[in-house]
Amino acid sequence: MNRDNVVRVGVLVWLTLVYTALWGDLSVGNLLGGLAIGALIMVALPLPRIPVTGRLNPLSLVELLVVSTYYALESSFQVAWFAVRPALPPVSGVLRVNLSTRSDLVLVLCTDLLNLIPGTMVLEIDRPRCVVYVHVLDVGSDAAVDKFYRTTRRLERLLIDAFERPVRKSFRR
Numbered sequence: 001m002n003r004d005n006v007v008r009v010g011v012l013v014w015l016t017l018v019y020t021a022l023w024g025d026l027s028v029g030n031l032l033g034g035l036a037i038g039a040l041i042m043v044a045l046p047l048p049r050i051p052v053t054g055r056l057n058p059l060s061l062v063e064l065l066v067v068s069t070y071y072a073l074e075s076s077f078q079v080a081w082f083a084v085r086p087a088l089p090p091v092s093g094v095l096r097v098n099l100s101t102r103s104d105l106v107l108v109l110c111t112d113l114l115n116l117i118p119g120t121m122v123l124e125i126d127r128p129r130c131v132v133y134v135h136v137l138d139v140g141s142d143a144a145v146d147k148f149y150r151t152t153r154r155l156e157r158l159l160i161d162a163f164e165r166p167v168r169k170s171f172r173r
Contacts, residue, residue: 012038060162067158068113071151079118079137091140094123097132097152106159107132113155120148 015038020030082090101107104127111122111132119137126132134152138144 008042012042014038015041055163057162060158064155064158064162068116068155071155072117075118075120082137090138092135092137093139094133094135095139095145095148097134097149099130099132099156101130101156101160101164103160103164106156106163109163110152110156110159113159114152117151 012035016031016034019034019037020026023030023033099107099110101110107125107127107130111125114120114122114132114134121135122132123135124133134148136145136148139148
């Protein structure tokens, strides 16, 4: 089985699981219905092919999952605190983030992770310059802005480590 077929089967399984989860009932009928709807979606609405030239590093992927979960939880508590604290709402703003990834896949995953963190929302992606504009809930202090940039850099580094091939360095003699 070649890589394209493995990807197709994976997408079909994913669509079936989503369909079954949306119905909230694990039954043979829902599984068959999910398979049928998933196959119909894949035929009627095919996704463009994205060249994936990277590799998967499982250790970096596990670290990425742990770190991104931590950031999401930490940010959720921060948003909850902003909602109940007896003070003015935080100062929000749009920050520009220059990313250093070479991969469209990593760029998309990075913006998805940023969107999953409460209090942030990616507003625009400039692919040619690899720049992302992000609305951030709290930019009221230099420390808050620095923390956002550190978080973004760490997530990007983990994504690159998990999904991109290392750059080969050539040595001249």
